[in-house]
Amino acid sequence: MKLTLKIWRQSGPEDKGAMKTYPVEGIDGDMSFLEMMDVLNEQLIEQGEEPVAFDHDCREGICGMCSMYINGQAHGPKRGVTTCQLHMRSFKDGDTIYIEPWRSKAFPVVKDLVVDRSSFDRIIQSGGFVSVNTSGNTIDANATPIEKENADKAFDAATCIGCGACVASCKNASAMLFVSAKVSQLSLLPQGDPERKSRALNMVNQMDEEGFGNCTNTGACSVECPKEISLENIARMNREFLKASVSKE
Amino acid sequence: MANSYFLKNSLTKKYWMAASGLFLCIFLLGHLAGNLQLLLPPEKAKDAFNAYALFMTTFPAVKILSYLTYFSILFHAFDGILLTIENNKARPVNYAYSKPSANSAWTSRYMGILGTAILVFLVIHLWAFWAGMHFRSIPTYALADGTIVKDLYSEVYNAFKNLPYVILYVVCMIPLGLHLSHGFASAFQSWGLNHAKYNNLISMTGIAFSVLVPLGFAAIPLVVYFMY
Ligand code: SF4
């Protein structure tokens, strides 16, 4: 396959950046999107040009690093996949492909397609945890009975890999799906119950402080989420936050 | 904690947006019910509608509701503008190529534009009737019991006999319906009322509401224009 790539190039956080066009050849349908990017980068290195910087790690859909906005969609046109799980057979010979970084005030561009997602880490630090005693008498998590339905829902929420596709796809650059997945995961489990109020309040406040937008229930996040996290979690967080904000002293 | 105040954080803004929106939905139902009297033949409608207008502008409980309605309209618009400004700031650099149609309904993405269209209509609409009833001097009419009132019915009748106004009125019910088609169910989601057992009921009610209410409103000027 021969392709034309239009890629966002930005040498550093202060650079203005621009879209640049690159032709690339010898792309096989069985290559993953990231392998296609590797081919391009080898080509650029041979030509003495700066390779395109992009994030990646596991290349199997579990780390959430491979943030790319491909042809107007987070992680490209396929549902329920990350960029590393997207294959070139999803494209045709001669296609033009736009590749851009996540766009959000809270995800500043570091270089080219690499964005800084530490705002997500700070949200987790503000309340996305359970405080457990580790001084020798830790209770085995499996010893606590949990309703099967809640365990399943908590597990579904826990599959969020923190990739940020929800933010990238949202017209408001809102982080509600991510934050709600974390709030849900913990508040559905007995271990998370004692801190549920402070968690909901602190995580939402941190989310606002980081400069993410406000949710307007378009549902784009859930459609583009590689783990297909449900909007039900956002509703759950809305409930948790409402309860906490009217009752917490 | 001071988190429950009006517009302090993103979620509280949503709660109030949803609450004011749903309150306005209830208002729409009441307004439509009142307007249905305009479907009566003019002789009957004149007395019934003018008596109703008197009741609506003088009965204390209704007065409280109408102030709440004015406030909700202004607040809903203000909160919407605030959210839009913040949301624009959340993405300072836009995508060169974005394809939102792949993941969301356009009505959900253009709530601000649809809302603005409704607001413009509202200003014209209030100027035509509400301002006449409250501030302008318009001809009077004697009710069956002899009370002299402003003849709001004739104001409405004349407007509904005026083709450009009828067209404007009917066309403006389209953005209203589209706004409601997202807004109604969205308000429940904002309040956290998302439940597998009731989601269908909520979305079906939302669709029915967004079709039937604007249709009901649009039918009235059409009936008056073509039949009376
Ligand atoms: S909710 Fe989905 S899209 Fe958002 S960070 Fe988690 S896995 Fe990624």
Ligand code: FES
């Ligand atoms: S590289 Fe880990 S999810 Fe794509």
